[in-house]
Amino acid sequence: xxxxxxxxxxxxxxxxxxxxxxxxxxxxxxxxxxxxxxxxxxxxxxxxxxxxxxxxxxxxxxxxxxxxxxxxxxxxxxxxxxxxxxxxxxxxxxxxxxxxxxxxxxxxxxxxxxxxxxxxxxxxxxxxxxxxxxxxxxxxxxxxxxxxxxxxxxxxxxx
Numbered sequence: 001x002x003x004x005x006x007x008x009x010x011x012x013x014x015x016x017x018x019x020x021x022x023x024x025x026x027x028x029x030x031x032x033x034x035x036x037x038x039x040x041x042x043x044x045x046x047x048x049x050x051x052x053x054x055x056x057x058x059x060x061x062x063x064x065x066x067x068x069x070x071x072x073x074x075x076x077x078x079x080x081x082x083x084x085x086x087x088x089x090x091x092x093x094x095x096x097x098x099x100x101x102x103x104x105x106x107x108x109x110x111x112x113x114x115x116x117x118x119x120x121x122x123x124x125x126x127x128x129x130x131x132x133x134x135x136x137x138x139x140x141x142x143x144x145x146x147x148x149x150x151x152x153x154x155x156x157x158x159x
Contacts (some may be wrong), residue, residue: 008038019122027028034099037096039096043062044141044148044157045148045150046149048149051073051149052073053069053072053151056068058157060129065129065159068125069140073144074112075114076116077118078117078119080146081102081112083119083123083142083144084100085097085098085125085138087136087137090122090136096132098127099127101123102122105133106119129159135156139152
């Protein structure tokens with residue numbers, strides 16, 4: 001009788017430890033994914049005439065801003081996907097780095113039909129509205145294949 005009581009107690013302790021560990025992990029994951037930090041774009045090339053880009057979606061829902069689009073350099077296969085979205089505050093001239101995820105979109109490669117691979121040129125960002133000031137201009141920091149280009153879009157984030 002004493003043994004089964006100990007097993008039940010140990011099971012509860014292990015379950016509690018697992019739940020606490022999972023809660024801390026999810027909290028840290030949320031914190032890291034919603035981190036918005038200042039970005040230094042002083043060394044970026046601002047000549048982006050040969051770049052192809054599009055911001056296909058900017059929506060605001062439940063205090064979050066969701067942004068989707070793509071950016072690539074025509075004629076150059078994308079070997080490393082490292083595109084980051086920035087929010088430029090014109091009043092302070094600061095750039096805020098938004099949490100950005102590069103996603104796969106094979107349609108870009110098929111539509112270009114130039115023998116180059118643009119599968120991972122698409123980006124997506126979801127950020128809390130309170131993390132950035134309203135009225136920021138959306139910028140794309142293209143760093144694929146070792147490039148360092150800053151693309152100023154015409155999109156402005158209002159909420």
